[in-house]
Amino acid sequence: MHAWPASEVPALPGKGRDLRIHDTATGGRVTLAPGPVARIYVCGITPYDATHMGHAATYNAFDLVQRVWLDTKRQVHYVQNVTDVDDPLLERAIRDGIDWVGLAERETALFREDMTALRMLPPQHYIGAVEAIPGIVPLVERLRDSGAAYELEGDIYFSVDADPHFGQVSNYTTELMRHLSAERGGDPERPGKKNPLDPMLWMAAREGEPSWDGASLGAGRPGWHIECVAIALDHLGMGFDVQGGGSDLIFPHHEMGASHAQALTGEFPMAKAYVHAGMVGLDGEKMSKSRGNLVFVSRLRRDGVDPAAIRLALLSHHYRADWEWTDQVLQDAVERLGRWRAAVSRPDGPSADALVEELREALSDDLDAPAALVAVDRWAALQEAEGGTDDSAPGLVSRAVDALLGVAL
Template sequence: MHAWPASEVPALPGKGRDLQIHDTATQGTITLAPGPVARIYVCGITPYDATHIGHAATYNAFDLVQRVWLDTKRQVHYVQNVTDVDDPLLERALRDNQDWTELAERETALFREDMTALRMLPPQHYIGAVEAIPGIVPLVERLRDAGAAYELDGDVYFSVESDANFGKVSNLDAEAMRLLSAERGGDPDRVGKKNPLDPMLWMAARPGEPSWDGGSLGRGRPGWHIECVAIALDHLGMTFDIQGGGSDLVFPHHEMGASHAQVLTGEFPMAKAYVHAGMVALHGEKMSKSKGNLVFVSALRRAGVDPAAIRLALLSHHYRADWEWTDAVLAEAVARLERWRAAVSRPDGIPADALVEEVREALANDLDAPAALAAVDRWAELQIASDGDDESAPGLVSRTVDALLGVAL
C-alpha cells in the first residue's frame, strides 16, 4: 500500500532541541534522544469514514513529532497501518450494500488526499492489515506453540497472564479494563476464555465474511492488536521511540499490542514512550463514527476552507487536551492565517532569530503548539505595527512556520 506525497520541509539555521514528551505508561515527561534514526509507529484508520477532525488532530500531533526530530538533523523512520479488514468496516459495507474492499480503498484514498492537503508528512511504510497477514500468521503460531495462546471453538486467543508486564501501559485495574474491553471491540463475556480480558489473535472464518489461509490456524482473519504488532516488529523492531495514537487506544489496543510483542521477543518495553492525543468533541460529545457527529476534513475543503486554516485550528489546542470543534475555533484560525500572511508579505521586517528558538523550545516541551502559535502571533503583531529593516526576517518566519508547524504561508 502506498502513502501520500511528502511536502518539502525547509532547513532552518542551527539545530532543534531533543523532544520532551509525556509518556502514558509512566505518567511523566521523558526526554527522547534517539540515535541518527528516530523510530515511530502510529496506529492508522479503519477506513469506513475518513477523515474527521479527530483523526486530523491525532495525525497532526505525530506530524509535529517528526518535524521536531527532523529539526535535530535526524532521520525519521515512521510506520503507520491501515486496518483494512475489521468488524466495523464489514458492518458499514453491509449496511450500505457496498463491497467492503471498495469501501476501504475509497476511504483510504480520501484519507491520503486529506493528509496531503494538510501537509502531514507521510510514513515510510504504510501497511494494510490484509497485506500483513502473511507476517501475522507465524506470530500467532509462535504464541500458541509457546503456550501464550489457546484455541476456543476455532478462534485463537492471547493469554494476558503470559506477560508479566501486562497492564504497565494503561495502569488500569481489572474492572476498568473489562469495561473498556467491552466498549472497544473486546468480548470479555465470552464463555470459555481463560481470562475475560484475553484478546483474539485469529478469528476463524465466519459464513459470508472474508477469510485467508492461516496455515495451521485454519482459514480466518487476524485480530486487531496482532496486526499492529506484526507491522511494527517487521519494520521497526522492539524498543522503538514512540508508539502513538489517540487516547482511546491506550486500552485495549496499545496495552494488548505491547504484551503480544513482549511475549514474542522476551524484551521490554515495546516502545520507549506511549504518546496519546486527546479527543475532539462536537456539540458536547466526543466526535466518533458511532455517534455520527463528525466534521470531515474533505467537507471543509469542499466548502472552500484553506487547509492551512484547518491545521492552525488543530495547532491551537495542546495535543493531549480534549477539546471541542466549533465555528469560532475555525474562524479564529482563519483570522490568524490572514494576520500571519500579511506579516510575512512585507519586503522586510523585525528580526526573527529569537522567534525560531521560541518555536523550537515550545515544541520540544511536550509539543506545546499553542505556545508556538503565541510566539508567532507576537512577532506578527510587532511586524505589522513596526517598520523593521531585516530583509531576511519574513522569509525566515515563513520557513520556520512551514518546517516546524507544517503551515505554508
C-alpha cells in the same frame, strides 16, 4: 499499499532540541534522544468513513513529533497501518450494500488526499492489515506454540497472563479494563476464556465474512492488536521510540499490542514512550463515527476552507487536551492565518532569530503548539505595529512556520 506525497520541509539555521514528551506508561515526561534514525509507529484508520477532525488532530500531533526530530538533523522512520479488514468496515459495507474492499480503497484514498492537503508528512511504510497477514500468521503460531495463546472453538486467544508487564501501558484497574474491553471490540463475557481480558489473535472463518489461509491456524482473519504488532516488529523492531495514537487506543489496543510483542520477543518495553492525543468533541460529545457527530476534513475543503487554517485550528489546542470543535475555533484560525500571511508578505521586518528558538523550545516541551502560535502572533503584531529592517526575517518566519508547524504561508 502506498502513502501520500511528502511536502518539502525547509531546513532552518542551527539545530533543534531533543523532545521531552508525556509518556502514558510512566505518567510523566521522558526525554527522547534517538540515534541518527528516530522510529515511530502511529496507528492508522479503519477506512469505513472519511477523515474527521479527531483523526486530523491525532495525525497532526505525530506530524509535529516528526518535525521536531527532523529539526535535530535526524532521519525519521515512520510506520503507519490501515485496518482494512475489521468488523466496523464489514458492517458499514453491508449497511450500504457495497463491497467492503471497494469501501476500504475509497476511504483510504480520501484519507490520503486529506493528509496531503494538511501537509502531514507521510510514513515510509504504509501497510494494510490484509497485506500484513502473511507476517501475522507465524506470530500467532509462535504465541500458541509457546503457551502464550490458546484455542477456543477454533479462535485463537492471547493469554494476558503470559506477559508479566501486562497493564503497564495504561495502568488501569481490572474493572476499567474489562469495561473498556467490552466497549471497544473485546468479548470479556465469552465463556471458556482463561481471562475475560484475553484478546483474540485469530478469528476462525465465519460464514459470509472474508477469510485467509492461516496455515496451522485454519482459515480466518487476524485480531486487531496483532496486526499492528506484526507491522511494527517487521519494520521497526522492539524498543522503538514512540508508539502513537488517540487516547482511546491506550486500552485495549496499545496495552494488548505491547503484551503481544513482549511475549513474542522476551524484551521490554515495546516502545520507549506511549504518546496519546486527546479527543475532539462536537456538541458536547466525543467526535466519533458511531455517534455520527463528525466534521470532515474533506467537507471543509470542499466548502473552500484553506487547509492551512484547518491545521492552525488543530494547533491552537495542546495535543493531549480534549477539546470542542466550533465554528469560532475555525474562524479564529482563518483570521490568524490572514495576519501571519500579511506579516510575511512585507519585504523586511523585525529579526526572527529569537522567534525560531522560541518555536523550537515550545515544541520540544511536550509539543506545546499553542505556545508556538502565540510566539508567531507576537512577531506578526510587532511587524504590523513597528515593522523592521531585517530583509531576511519574513522569509525565515515563513520557513520556520512551515518546517516546524507544517503551515504554508
